[in-house]
Amino acid sequence: MRRSEFDKIKAVIDRAEFALEELQKKADELRCQLASTKTPEEIVTLKAEAAELERQLRNISDAVHTGGPAPHLRLVRDKGE
Numbered sequence: 001m002r003r004s005e006f007d008k009i010k011a012v013i014d015r016a017e018f019a020l021e022e023l024q025k026k027a028d029e030l031r032c033q034l035a036s037t038k039t040p041e042e043i044v045t046l047k048a049e050a051a052e053l054e055r056q057l058r059n060i061s062d063a064v065h066t067g068g069p070a071p072h073l074r075l076v077r078d079k080g081e
Contacts, residue, residue: 016060023053023060 030053034046 016063019056019060023056026053 027050030046030050034043037043037046
């Protein structure tokens with residue numbers, strides 16, 4: 001594998017790792033907010049935010065293929081396109 005290819009792949013993995021860390025922070029914040037909610041409207045809002053986080057996690061999961069002997073990134077089209 002050429003060095004530039006390796007660097008590109010490493011950059012993609014680093015971005016995915018950063019995205020996962022940010023999603024984890026947001027999920028932790030949502031858990032705290034949910035514990036302090038008082039109205040059904042607040043709960044609905046938080047559930048909508050949680051659904052968006054789940055969608056983002058699914059996108060990352062779809063891009064990482066772990067079914068074979070060597071896990072790798074799979075190029076996937078953004079579902080928003």
